Amino acid sequence: MSNTIERKFLEIQDMILDGLLSLESKKNRKPIVDNWKSKIGKGKTCVIENGNVFEKAVVTFSSVSGKNLPASSGMSANINKIHKFEAMGVSVICHPKNPKAPTSHFNVRTFMIFDKKGLQNWWIGGGCDLTPFLPYKSDITLWHKSLKSMFDLFNKTFYKKFAKECDKYFFLPHRKERRGVGGVFFDNLKYKEHLDSLNLLECLGKEYTQTYSKILKRRASEKYSKDQKLFQQIRRGRYAEFNLLHDRGTKFGLESGGRVKSILSSMPPSTSWTYEMPKELKKYETRLLKILKESWVV
């Protein structure tokens, strides 16, 4: 069974990577492919760097197992009875070069708990969210509508619930700002049998790839100014703050002795922290903060 699940996640990884690569010019279609093993697991990390569309994009499959779950896993099973846990998933982070193209993040995963008799419990989790810097309302609406259509095929209550969770999760309390314009976020979910649940994750992978590709095709070759690029780099600082101060996945990874290189591969490729937003960029900030305050749930 573990092998079937692993194959499924590796297929999701390939599908997403192929989708992203097809946006790049031919000479940039050679990602770094890094097969690795760590103390508690293994993985395959694929990286596009300095492409014509992506300043950095990382698609990682990873599989970890062990006897003790870190607190940050948020698991609800009866810990005393655990003999072994297995966690597997695919994570994607895309930092486009063009500041008019939004950053996106995607993750699907499953947790399995085994006792002496075998599989005791399982669940799935995941989500995807969009972080624009110079936002286009049409992109945000497309993003949310596509996610709604996809989830509606499974359960009509899912999208709204998961979209609200997403807004709640991707929030920087110290800045009192949402990280982006949301998407979906879910955890501890059981949809029918385990394979049905994995099928849901695969559909999410397809939807993410298609919709995000559409947005990038619209934005990746738009003209932009030096100021707009600097604004993107300053805003990417917020992204770094979220990942290091708040993100559970990052904490889980670092606490469970995961592979630093893979865990922190989500960090933005170029970032700026200025003391305050430069005057000439305030107009971009005002517009963005207004958009981040609105609810984009459809």
Place this chain on the structure above:
Amino acid sequence: MSNTIERKFLEIQDMILDGLLSLESKKNRKPIVDNWKSKIGKGKTCVIENGNVFEKAVVTFSSVSGKNLPASSGMSANINKIHKFEAMGVSVICHPKNPKAPTSHFNVRTFMIFDKKGLQNWWIGGGCDLTPFLPYKSDITLWHKSLKSMFDLFNKTFYKKFAKECDKYFFLPHRKERRGVGGVFFDNLKYKEHLDSLNLLECLGKEYTQTYSKILKRRASEKYSKDQKLFQQIRRGRYAEFNLLHDRGTKFGLESGGRVKSILSSMPPSTSWTYEMPKELKKYETRLLKILKESWVV
């Protein structure tokens, strides 16, 4: 008494700022001066940005007070009896433009605990540490020797103890790397009377300014390559990781509802996170990591 202490810290701030500004060319000697108030305190933040020596340097005086100490304050007094606490200090962070010039950080502070009868307890804390990217052994030795000479004037046991504390504190467990080549770090210290202790902090401020200025005069106009600049930016990523994942000052500030702009003013001005160290920069990394593993305590 609080006024005397405040004046002392403001003098330390002025002295350091003047020292740093004197390294800049005349046209860059106009820092942003930001007098601010927050819910729990007030402060004065002075910023040099895009100078010829400093890509960013921030010198902040701040004073906070309240009834409940955040856990991250690390305080040891009997909490039940506290009527009020006051904390005051000066923090400095310098990110030079030239990758051959090391980044430095300096902080001095005092905590005061009051009950109904008046001052119940006080202590001082502080330190300074150096983070080179393309290190010169002579700079590191000068740094440590100067700190030792200064502390020896007060107590011959201080330097060694504080230097070891510094190495222990500025450590990134996930990277298994020290942040830099150390310096001194101390907390919960009482040196004779309160004013004697503040005098010690002032001497540390002078020593820091003089020694760091000497190092910058040596390095700030050296030639450097694009590769060396990129290497600095990648290493600054480690600095950002430390501040957001581990630094107690940052946690204390964010938890106690401090002013985000000031607290995160320590973040590096331009940073890069690449998936791995680019091949052409590996030689710089090998050399730096060797230096970071050595003990520089004199």
